[in-house]
Amino acid sequence: MINRLIVYRALVIGAVIALLEVLCLTGVIDKITMQPPHQIARDLYRMLVSGRMNGAILKTLNNTLLALLLALGVGIIAGALLHRWRGVRDTLDPLFATYYAVPVFAFYPFFIVVFGLGDVPQILIAFMLGVVAMIVNTLNGLDRVPAVLLKTARIMRLSPVDTARRVTLPAAGPYIVTGIKLAVAYAFIGVIGSEFIMSRGGIGYEISFAYLNFDNATMYPLIVLILLASIVINAFLSRWEQRLLVRRGMR
Amino acid sequence: MADEQVRLRAVDKVFVTGHPPAPLHALGPVDLDIKRGEFFAVVGPSGCGKSTLLELIAGLSRPTQGTIEFEGRPIGNEPPDGIGVVFQDDASLPWLNVSDNVAFGLRRSSLGGAERDERVRNALTLVGLSEFATAYPAQLSGGMRQRVCIARTLVMKPRLILLDEPFGALDQQTRLLMGDELLRLWRQTEATVFLITHALDEATMLADRIAVMSARPGRLVDFVETHWPRDRDSRIIQDSEFGAITARLWKTLREESIKTIGQKIGAAP
Numbered sequence: 001m002i003n004r005l006i007v008y009r010a011l012v013i014g015a016v017i018a019l020l021e022v023l024c025l026t027g028v029i030d031k032i033t034m035q036p037p038h039q040i041a042r043d044l045y046r047m048l049v050s051g052r053m054n055g056a057i058l059k060t061l062n063n064t065l066l067a068l069l070l071a072l073g074v075g076i077i078a079g080a081l082l083h084r085w086r087g088v089r090d091t092l093d094p095l096f097a098t099y100y101a102v103p104v105f106a107f108y109p110f111f112i113v114v115f116g117l118g119d120v121p122q123i124l125i126a127f128m129l130g131v132v133a134m135i136v137n138t139l140n141g142l143d144r145v146p147a148v149l150l151k152t153a154r155i156m157r158l159s160p161v162d163t164a165r166r167v168t169l170p171a172a173g174p175y176i177v178t179g180i181k182l183a184v185a186y187a188f189i190g191v192i193g194s195e196f197i198m199s200r201g202g203i204g205y206e207i208s209f210a211y212l213n214f215d216n217a218t219m220y221p222l223i224v225l226i227l228l229a230s231i232v233i234n235a236f237l238s239r240w241e242q243r244l245l246v247r248r249g250m251r
Numbered sequence: 252m253a254d255e256q257v258r259l260r261a262v263d264k265v266f267v268t269g270h271p272p273a274p275l276h277a278l279g280p281v282d283l284d285i286k287r288g289e290f291f292a293v294v295g296p297s298g299c300g301k302s303t304l305l306e307l308i309a310g311l312s313r314p315t316q317g318t319i320e321f322e323g324r325p326i327g328n329e330p331p332d333g334i335g336v337v338f339q340d341d342a343s344l345p346w347l348n349v350s351d352n353v354a355f356g357l358r359r360s361s362l363g364g365a366e367r368d369e370r371v372r373n374a375l376t377l378v379g380l381s382e383f384a385t386a387y388p389a390q391l392s393g394g395m396r397q398r399v400c401i402a403r404t405l406v407m408k409p410r411l412i413l414l415d416e417p418f419g420a421l422d423q424q425t426r427l428l429m430g431d432e433l434l435r436l437w438r439q440t441e442a443t444v445f446l447i448t449h450a451l452d453e454a455t456m457l458a459d460r461i462a463v464m465s466a467r468p469g470r471l472v473d474f475v476e477t478h479w480p481r482d483r484d485s486r487i488i489q490d491s492e493f494g495a496i497t498a499r500l501w502k503t504l505r506e507e508s509i510k511t512i513g514q515k516i517g518a519a520p
Contacts, residue, residue: 148340151311154329155336156356156407166355170346248345249389 035216044221053206053222060191060202063119067126068187072180074127075134080164082135083142099132108194117200126190130183137179141172174250177241184237188230256411256443257285257308262317263468264303276468278303280317283462283471285445287410290437292446292454293471294500295464296508301447302339304469305415308445309336321411335409335442339416343388343396343403350375350384353402374402377436394421394429405436411443418453426450427485430457434484451504455496456488463503466510473503 017037023029024036035043047053082089104125111121145168153163169176195204203222210218263279278300285291295301306312307319310330319326321334330336344352354371362370375381378398388396397417404412414433418426430453437444448454454461455477463473477496479487487493 146340146342148338148342149344151306151336151338152342154311155309155334157330157332166358167344170344173346244346247387247389249387 032214032216035220039217040220040224043217044224047218047221053203053218056201056203056206057225059119060195060204063123063202064126064187064191066119067123067190068130068183070123070127071130071134071183071187075131075179075183076138076169076176078131079135079138079142080169083139083168084160089139096132096136104128104190105193105197108197112198117198122191122194122199122202125194126187129186129190133182133186134176134179137175137182138169138172141175141179142168144175145171174241174244174248177237177244181234181237181241184233185230188226192226254287255284256287256289256322257283257445258318258320259283259308260318262307262314262319264300264307264312265315278307278467278469279314281469281471285411285443287443288441290434290444290446290457290459292448292458292461293464294448294451294454294461294504295469296466296504296511297449298511299464299467299507300469301449301464302415304464305336305413305445305447308411309334309413311336333410334413335404335407335411336413337397337400337404337415337417339419341388341393341396341400343391343399345388348385348387349380349391349399352388352399353406355403356407370406371402374406377405377439378402378432394418394425397421397429398432401433401436405440408440409442411445412437412440414444414446416448417446419449426453427456427488431484433457438481451497451500452488452493455493455500456485461496461500463500463507466507472507473500475499 020029020034021037024031024034024039082092107128108121108125111124115121115124149167149171150163153167158166191202192204195202196208199205203226207219207222210216210222259281261279262281262283264277266275266277267273268275281304293301293304303312307314308321308326310321310326310328313328321331324331344355347355350371353374354367357367357370372381375384378401380395380398380402383391383395388399391399397420401417417433418429421429433444433446434457444457446454446457459477459479461475461477462471463475464470465472475496477492
C-alpha cells in the first residue's frame with residue numbers, strides 16, 4: 001500500500017515536470033519567463049561543477065546552521081526554565097500565542113542599522129523565527145511528561161539538572177523533534193529571506209541578483225537547489241521523528 | 252526498638268484544593284511502626300488515602316502534622332536513600348531499552364561498569380526478563396513493564412520497597428504469579444516490603460501483617476497478622492486460614508467501603 005503511494009507521488013511530480021517541459025518547449029511559456037526543466041537541471045549541474053556558487057551556498061548554509069543551533073540551544077533551555085517558572089511563563093504566554101502574527105522581517109532594517117550589513121542581522125532574523133517554535137514545543141512536551149516519571153526521578157534522588165537531562169527532556173523528545181523540524185524550516189526562511197531583502201551574498205542574494213539581470217540560467221537552478229535541500233533535510237528529520245515514535249509505540 | 256524501620260506518629264495530611272480553596276482532610280491521624288524485613292500490606296476502599304500514605308513514607312510529600320522517621324531519622328523534603336518505590340502507573344522510560352531502564356538509577360553510583368552490569372543481569376533474571384534486555388518498553392506487555400520497574404528498584408538494593416498497587420492493571424492469573432515472584436524477591440533481598448492494594452486476597456496471600464484503612468480521612472482501623480511461614484507461595488490460598496483472614500479483612504473493609512460509596516447500598520435489605 002505504501003509502495004503504491006510512493007509511486008503515485010512520483011507520478012504526480014513527474015507529470016508536473018513533464019507538463020512544464022512541454023509548455024516551455026512549445027513556447028506557451030516563453031524563454032524569458034522560464035527555462036524548460038531539463039535545461040534547469042543541466043544548468044544546475046554545470047553551476048555545481050564550476051563551483052562559482054560555492055561561496056554563496058556555504059554562506060547560506062553556515063548562517064542557517066548557526067541560527068538553527070542558537071534557536072535549539074536557547075529554545076530548549078528557555079523552555080525547560082519557563083516550565084519551572086510558572087509565573088514567568090504565564091506572563092509570556094500571550095507573546096508566544098501571537099508571536100507568529102508579527103512579521104519578524106520588519107525588524108531587519110533595524111538590525112542592519114545596529115549590526116551593519118554582515119551576517120549577524122540574517123542570523124538574528126532566522127533565530128527569532130525559529131526560537132519561539134522551539135520554546136513552545138519544548139513546553140508542550142514537558143507539559144505531557146507523566147507525573148509518575150517525575151516521582152521516579154525524585155525517588156532516584158536526581159538533581160534538577162539531571163532530572164531535566166535524563167528524564168523530562170528525553171520524555172518530551174518527540175515534541176522537541178517537532179520543534180526542530182519547524183526551527184529548521186524557519187531558519188532557512190529567515191536566512192534566505194533576509195538575503196533577498198538586502199545582503200552581500202548567499203543563495204537568496206544570488207537569486208535576487210540573477211532575477212534583476214534576467215539571468216534565468218542562474219535563478220532557476222538556485223531555486224531548485226533550495227527546494228532539493230529543504231526536501232532532503234525534512235525527509236531526514238521526519239524519519240528521525242518516525243523512529244522515535246515507533247520506538248515508543250506512539251505510531 | 253532497633254528493628255523498627257519506619258515510624259509514623261500522629262501523621263495527618265490535609266490538602267487544600269478546589270475553587271474556592273477548601274481544606275480536604277485526606278489522611279490521619281496515623282500511628283504506625285513497620286519492622287525491618289516485614290512484609291506489610293495496607294488495604295482500603297478507593298480514595299481513602301492509601302497512596303497519600305505511601306507518598307508520605309517515600310518522602311514525596313510532607314505531612315501536615317506529625318512525624319515520620321525512616322531508620323531513626325526524620326524524613327525531610329526529599330526521599331531518603333534506601334527507599335525504592337514501584338508505582339501503580341507504568342514508570343518505565345520509553346526511550347531506554349529494558350537493560351538501560353534497569354540500570355537507570357545506578358548511573359551516578361560509585362559502582363564499576365562490571366559490577367553494574369552484573370547487578371542489572373541479576374535483576375533481569377530475578378524478574379524473568381533476561382531475554383528482553385534489548386527490547387523497548389513499547390514492545391512489552393503491561394505486566395512485563397511493571398517487572399522492568401520492579402527490577403529497576405531492586406538493583407538499587409533498597410532496604411524498604413514501597414509498592415503502590417503494582418499489579419492493579421494485571422489479570423488475576425498474572426497477579427497470582429507476580430505475587431509469587433514478589434514473595435521470592437522479598438525473601439532473597441531481605442528488604443522490608445510495604446504494599447498497597449485494594450485486593451484483599453492479594454494482601455492476605457502476601458503479607459505478614461495487614462492494616463485496614465478507613466474511609467477518608469484514612470486511618471488504620473484494624474491490624475491483622477497472618478502468621479504465614481516466610482517460605483510461602485500463592486498455594487496458601489487453599490489454606491483454611493486464608494479464608495478466615497480475608498473474611499476478617501472484609502468485615503472491617505465492608506463498612507468503610509460503604510461509607511465511601513454511599514449509604515444507600517448498605518441500607519438496602
